Amino acid sequence: MADPLRIGLAIVATSCWLALCVAAFRAHYARRPRPFTLSTDSMPLLLVHASQTGFAEQVAQRTAVTLGDAGIMVQTVSLGELDPTMLTSVDRALFIVSTTGEGDAPDNAASFLATAARPTSLAGLRYALLALGDRRYRHYCAFGHRLDHWLRANGARAEADLIEVDNGDPGALRHWQQGLRLFGADSDMPDWAPPAYQRWRLAGRRLLNSGSLGGEIHHIILEPEDRLPDWAAGDIVELYPGPAADAFAVDGPALPHREYSVASIPADGRIELVVRRMRHPDGRPGLGSGWLCEHAAPGTAIALRIRTNRAFHAPEPSRPMILIGNGSGIAGLRAHLSARPEASRNWLLFGERSALHDRLFADELDRWRESGRLARLDLAFSRDTPDRPYVQHRLLDAADTLRDWVEQGAALYVCGSQEGMAAGVNAALATILGADRLEALGEEGRYRRDVY
Known part of the structure; x- marks a missing residue:
């Protein structure tokens, strides 16, 4: 017993x-995704995934946790379980979808494709889409692009441009994570996978818009402590917003990185940034801009890495470029103009508040116009005249010329603020060219955006 x-x-x-x-x-x-059920109490954010090997579902789970930590109600569902009419019952959705084989949808998305052929009005839906793929295949991220096309064709509005992820690229996933702030995520959330930083030095800082009605904009110059890496116009800096020693310490504070468009090219021998100093409603400086524009002294070590941004790389040199932007968005456009050959055709449309205080890089732009590097320069200063012109109004004023440039093969590149400018420019371009034509230009790689 x-x-x-x-x-x-x-x-x-x-x-x-x-x-x-x-x-x-x-x-x-x-912490696992919940099955999809329509809520009658409030409208959730719908998180849709389509996975062949399980990776898209893993990214969806991480996304759900990040949003949940910010108090966002999220309901997740496999694309194969989603009827298109369910999308009419929510106003926000995130899509994380893989491409398998030569451009095919994951197996579990077959039932959605069978029902998606019929028109569905999605005019009230705002969305973002992460497309997972492998660049070694010819039809890279093709299913993600097909889904994006279907959403736009049915009236849904993209809150951000589609992000492609090549074979699990951590830089692209960090870009997706940062973009979640558009859907309510905390902008100071820790990185899922911190960048592998290199050491640079703050070599110079210059205020570009003294007396401006807007926030201060600084020209930041960074020099490498080791060899100068290579990059291309359109690439992005991922920067640690604090002492470099913390970025490399095993037990250092895990601050989230900040992203900036590179404003220079390797031939300049340095990284240049254009940074607007941001402030929280309570007056606290922004994490990244406060560090670069205020706290870091000249000579301070800076931790950063350069991330390739193929979605904003230049077209072939013979193709004309129409560059459109506002504020600190001049950074990405300046890099492209610096990289263009002397014989190329380029047209810059740029907007800010006041010609007296906000004509950023005025001497440089004037030289480029005089030398012919800029075939045309259109400026919009919204506080100088009662009609308050923005850059999209300059586009509408020059509609006939813009159509001629596009017919001659021009590519459209937009850099600057997501709120206001990018949406206004997109609407103006759709009015001038037609929505279908603008979408076709995007599919051809002739309409590219770096907006934030």
Whole structure:
């Protein structure tokens, strides 16, 4: 007969083990995607994934946790379980989809494709899409682009441009994570996978818009402590917004990186940035801009890495470029103009507040216009005249010329603020060229944006 003490101990041990299992299950279930059910109390953010190997689902789970930590109600669903009419019951959706084989949809998305042929009005839907793929295949991220086309064709509005991820590229996934702030995520959330930084030095800082009604804009110059890496116009800097020693320390504070468009080319021998100093409503400086524009002294070590941004790389030199932007968006456009050959045709449309205080890089732009590097320069200063012109109004004023340039093969490049400028420019271009033509230019790689 068993010893009563041993039986009692066994019962206690079993009870503890069961309690731990229940706690583990609850913790796991709290962080796993929930099945899709329409909520009658409030409108959730819908998170849709289509995965062949499970990676898209893993990214969706990480995305759901990030949004959940910010208090956003998220409901997740496999694309194969989603009826297109369900998208009419929400106003925000995120799509994370893989491409398999030579441009095919994942197996579990077959049922969605079968029902998506019929028109569905999605005019009230705002969305973002992450396309996973492998650049070694000819039809890279093709299913993601097909889904994006279907959403736009049915009236949905993209809050951000489609992001492509080549074979799990951590830089592209960080870009997606940062973009989640458009859907309510905390902008100071820790990086899922911190960048592998290199050491640079703050070699110079110059205020570009003294007396401006807007926030200060600074020209930042960074020099490498080691060899100068290579990059292309259109690439992005991922910068650690604090002392470089913390970025390289094992137990240093895990600050989220900040992204900036590179305003220079390798021939300049340095990284140049154009940074607007941001402030929170309570007056606190922005994490990245406060570090670069205020706290870091000249000579300070800076931790950063350069991320390739193929979605904003230049067209072939013979193709004309129409460059459109505002504010600190001059950075990405300046890099492209610096990289263009002397014989190329380029047209810059740029907007800011005041010609007296905000004509950024005025001398340089005037030289480029005089030398012919800029065939045309259109400026819009919204606070100088009662009609308050923005850069999209300059586009509409020059509609006939813009159509002629596009017919001659020009590519359209937009850099600057997502709110206001990018949406206004997109609407103006759709008015001038037609929405279908503008979408076709995007599919051809002749309409590219670096907006934030």
